[in-house]
Amino acid sequence: MAQSGKQVTYQRIGWVRYSNRLQLSERVAFVAEVDNRVFLSEFREQTFSLRSAVRYTFHPQIDATLGFTYAQQYPQNPESDLVVPELRPQQDITLKQEIGKVKLNHQYRLEERFIRKTIEDELASGYRFNFRFRYRLQGEVPLWHGETQEVKLVVSDEVMLNAGKSIEYNTFDQNRLYGGVQWEVSPALALELGYMKWHQQRPSGSNYFNRDVARLSVSHKLQLY
Template identity: 45%
Template structure:
């Protein structure tokens, strides 16, 4: 909880600093539709993969398409480790300005998640590091060059059971995640964004879960004075492949 208080303090300081600066804010509405697959390999190891399609609502236009794969290792009941690779294809960040090309990004990621049960609530503290390689572009085309940046992410999530019967259940979750950039191309937006999320997840059985949630994203752009204020409806299908595992 000390980490959470420190993160909250850093976000508060960042927001107070922003309040003293004239800001240009773009308000946008999006849908994120995701398929998330879990393939257990052993009792401790699993392969996670996902496909995520993100679209603007007004006007309807693709924002980003994501492919991600990661290996996860459950060290014990309180520690979960992960590492993997993601490919992002950014079509546009403004639905009213859709260029003839898409910007690719290649991303490595590593995380440590600490898990604790307090009363009937499960808390996840996730610390994640990303190494991002983004192809540069001008107003008309992609350039033969890449920018590189680190990004540090911290997320606190609380999950709780609302209803449960045999193999079915309904769970709720709330989370807050803050992100910081570090790199020569990110000098004006060290504070990247804050995401607040709330969702309901219904389990038809242990292998198929459906989640519907609302995500509020406030992101600082590279200029340092321009921002995206996004309202996002997110729908996820979780699919765990049922197979016998060996230690």
């Protein structure tokens, strides 16, 4: 890596996610998510984000979502206290299919990222902008099924690409390879525990993050109609 000029930083991260889905009608749902990520080695904040979205079901196999995320990116350097906010409108479409007992989801997402500008170790006025395109292939395999409970194996791979005038070297942004086990406690509540291998290229083009991530997800569904 030294000969190629690449610099790779290894990190261990813990990620806790809570998602609430309010089903307003047969086709329309409101989704709210809270994500909190921490560095495990120093046990300090890495990223905190809030997301809200409206999801519309065109067909049992087609969903579309219009959403917005507010995120705070905490410093990679523990000696810095700079927190960089980001405003992120986003749109996505999910195509669903079944192959035998396996359920597949193809999610295509477009994000418009407004990231607060910085000068050295301070926030500056204004935002830098870029697009980010995301594609995720996810598979769900049933492992056990009871009357009201179910256990699934969840496997996914997601690639993200940057575009825009501010992008010079990191058109490839990151890749997330994930595997986990989901326990549907009831039709309204699901718990998921998994592991993610997360590779990310930084704006310089020569700096990379290699991350091992343990993720706990809690999903809550409420039907209001």
